[in-house]
Amino acid sequence: MSLDKRKIKILKAIISSYIDNAEAVGSRTISKKYELGVSPATIRNEMSDLEEMGFLIQPHASAGRIPTDKAYRYYVDDLWKKVQSSSNVNLHQLRGIIEEKANEMDSVFKNSVRILSQFTKYTSFIVAPQLKQAIIKRIQLVPVTDKKVLLVLVLNSDIVKQVMINLSNTIPLEQMDKISSSLTEKMYGHKLGDIDSVKKNIIQELYYIRESSGDSLFELLPYLMEQIGKFEDFNIYADGITNILNLPEYNDVVKAREFISFVEDKNSLAKLFQITGENALDISIGHENQYNELRDCSLITATYKINGKLIGKIGVIGPTRMDYDKVISTVKSMSEAMNEIISQNFNDDKEE
Amino acid sequence: MSLDKRKIKILKAIISSYIDNAEAVGSRTISKKYELGVSPATIRNEMSDLEEMGFLIQPHASAGRIPTDKAYRYYVDDLWKKVQSSSNVNLHQLRGIIEEKANEMDSVFKNSVRILSQFTKYTSFIVAPQLKQAIIKRIQLVPVTDKKVLLVLVLNSDIVKQVMINLSNTIPLEQMDKISSSLTEKMYGHKLGDIDSVKKNIIQELYYIRESSGDSLFELLPYLMEQIGKFEDFNIYADGITNILNLPEYNDVVKAREFISFVEDKNSLAKLFQITGENALDISIGHENQYNELRDCSLITATYKINGKLIGKIGVIGPTRMDYDKVISTVKSMSEAMNEIISQNFNDDKEE
DNA sequence: TGTTAGCACTCGCGCTGATTGAGTGCTAAA
DNA sequence: TTTAGCACTCAATCAGCGCGAGTGCTAACA
Structure with missing residues (x-):
């Protein structure tokens, strides 16, 4: 047959x-x-x-x-060929929406994941680039009170992180900028994750400015390391989780609760996204998912890259009975839009 | 009778x-x-x-x-006298949890609202202080790329806001600090919300540094105003929304969805919290709520203040059949903890 | 040989009616 | 004033039944 x-x-x-x-x-x-x-x-x-x-x-x-799942798999594999070429979402329009009101990466992610869930009507995720892979471009101290300074870390791809630091001694205002530029000079180009290993070197190299800054610099550094250590290993944005309450297959509150518990747990999500492939687009249907909680769901993931290097993933989770056509093309468009936006920011870096 | x-x-x-x-x-x-x-x-x-x-x-x-609601009202009014004095949550412990990992106000709010929902098992909210009421303490430009600067606004109560600004011209690095200190000097003490009205004065006053900074300063200012205008009027943190799925009264998915739609909408929440009283603790039970969506719910709100001035609210929404004893004392403790944490930060300001 | 009409069969769904049991209100006695 | 006793009410549960959507099989037809 x-x-x-x-x-x-x-x-x-x-x-x-x-x-x-x-x-x-x-x-x-x-x-x-x-x-x-x-x-x-x-x-x-x-x-x-x-x-x-x-x-x-x-x-x-x-x-x-x-x-059955097999049917969806066939359907999707067939759909695949057609979707490859076309995408029903206007890329420029999408970029416009994403970048609106977004003056830093954090907002880009928040906007993107929201759009993704609003377009697809399913639960959507974005795994942000691992902060520890980011490279330090600049460090700037901003005084807040006499015993508090804000340490602003400018990383590549326009990512900005602040660390509030409580000092036991006061750093004179006029030395703030000097320390900032010394720190920037020494830290430039280091990966955030590597800082701990080069810590000693940096401290030694910074020794010569000790006199002018007093002991505060030496107080600063370990604190900074510690705070950087606290940065999340992964950062996952989610949106539209409660969309599943609109689906007939989750009419049962118990089932809905199970699903929600799973996707609200950032750890399980992180694992889930680690499992998914690294192709431009991956689809896993029903039982193909490793997690029992998702045996009735399909997961569409895409990656976004900088210069061919994978830095994050986006994804949509819905029932196996999912509007694959729409979701696939939306996810595809979204990953392309993110590629563009992020690469553009990154290219700025390269021009320097 | x-x-x-x-x-x-x-x-x-x-x-x-x-x-x-x-x-x-x-x-x-x-x-x-x-x-x-x-x-x-x-x-x-x-x-x-x-x-x-x-x-x-x-x-x-x-x-x-x-x-009936009347019974709960009686129960609560009676409970009130006893709760007034005691609180079953260790305040110091609470402060510890809230401040853990929190090096800025944003994290304090996120932590607090999470704790509130985890303790009470109900949906919890925190209305953050209105940003536009905040006072500028310092402005610092941090170069990101040659045509992008990060404008860091240090406000009172340790609130820090960044605004990424795209320039058409390049600002020379060595002028960055000069511009920063000029901006700080002129903007210091102004309310964020008032900036637009004093805009002209500031521009005039800043005129004298025009020569050194070229036109970029004049490009900066309108952009800054615009970005500040985009700051949300209110900022509401919510957590534990899906907790209601655990309650028997929301076994019906339709009812649960209704509730969730309401509390996920920040606008309706903002209105709701505007209505609530400004007492240290307010309780509205069932039909006492103005909103139809909450006619089966009770709302416990508390305020937190700085020097007697109300700056924000916290609240818990649950079914009228709510563990009032626990919720009231938790909300009470939480508002006290927040008072302490925030006032402490604010007192730093006053010492300057 | 592929297609189709016809028909018996299956089984979930919704309706009905009987039964059960938790709970009340009333009354009369302690 | 309290309480035991009893009749009464009504939601919830369940079995029984008919309906209808849908299938599978068979036989006839093109």
């Missing part, structure tokens, strides 16, 4: 109908709604074949049929 | 039982669980009286009884 053209047509019709209505599809429905020019009886025979081949199942004897 | 001692005892027993189980309470239950030394029949008579007085209702003839 093979997947001839008519079987494919019928299978697609069933999937499409099920995606729309979340209800088991019968032969009569297919015959009426989709013009295939054959009677329900014929379709029944074909559906029986499709079930035997593992593409469909019957929830119970007198019900219509539902696509 | 008056609320004699026994009636009060029975009423409290009923409320207490209903808070625990969310199930209508019968006379036998009360007689067995709570040692009152009277038979169910007697309790029935008393319950009948309490119903007549408006403290109880019967969902249907053959069911037990449920406390």
